[in-house]
Amino acid sequence: MTKRWITFDLDGTLMQNPFVDWVFPEIISIIQQQLNQDIDIKKIIVEEHEKRMKENRIVEAYDWDDIVKQVIEELNLSTKIEVTQLVEKHTETPKVYLLENNILNTLNELKIRNYSLAVVTNGYSIYQVPVMKELGLDKLFDTVITPDLCGYAKPNESILNSLLYVGEIVAHIGDRIDHDIILANMLGITSILINKNLPNNLIEMPLEKRHEDETFLKICEEKWRAENKMKSVPFLNEAVPDYVITSIEELTDIF
Template identity: 45%
Template structure:
């Protein structure tokens, strides 16, 4: 039976090229044709957020379709291939691993007998080129994506295929609403990775951080960024991680109990 450890990708292991490269290129292409700035990035993000609010989570991450819709709204007829742009921009330093512990940690987990999977709300066609460029495909056995499963985080059905092959030990991610929530709903170890922890939490163990009162403002800030409607509100219990790490090297402190 396999022992899975799963990882979010964007914001957890790697930086994709969308925000810094692809959206600006879309803006340039459309604005040149229109002869004025259409604020494409803002409009695409608004459409994305609206779909998330309407619980169209799988469709919300189809950037090719979102761009097609925007082009139609603007009265244009041109085509922009987002998948092709991802391939073009999947080169360093446009894409990069988020810290130097990523590959060594994945290698060590494999050596210790774990099976590793990426569980991401990004479509395979957008994620694989970045992962390949950064050397992640060598260490991750499976890439679980919304368009392949029909589900997106935090829906636990997204993990059906992995659970049919073994046990999920832990899930690691940077979002409360997607990553911590899906792990907590499944009753597996939820690990929040946050690389900008306040000074008072740095010297603590991952478990101590999760239980420390100083984590409260961190979680509240994350929740408000993910969903502005949660600003100032009491967070749901599903947002409380079991462990908090600042890099993947610290993940091994979260697995010792599970391994024993």
């Protein structure tokens, strides 16, 4: 039987990783201790990430070990920081957590309904898999696709090649338009945007109607412009999802 895949983004969709609140602050603290001047280390790290994104070096933009190593070299410091080790150090509850209480149950229900589940994330496996294991997500996914393993990053369509070879991708769910919705729409896959802050008038609408509402289209366009703040990219038809959900639980109403 041909596999029917439902693919998921991770950060901002299913889980919270330890980078913002724990890993980056420790990196900044370590570097700052080596300096004799007050420098905004976080700004330098983020700027290098954004520079790589702007140059369409998306795979490299999520290699935090390489970015931090480059920053340290540019500051002429001798310290060595292993981001992977810091992620493992801080991957513990409550530093990492699921974004909804019933995520595991919902994913399990989709599997019961004979869907195969895959993670498709721009986060490297060395950063994502430890968090998935801590939160119990690893047991529910058949495969995890990351840039360091496949050599591609969203929205490059080739990131989904391995799944397309062994089945049909039914839908992709994510919280970003520029990475998730564009990817799915370009491949003709059902695109599902998760937005946990939808206004009540949209939440009360039927699932299949929300994406057509003018209120949502404005939200969509504002989000698109925020995600592309470093580029002058026009709002595209491909940026509108087929569905917008406010909770992962709503997926059981679609599938």
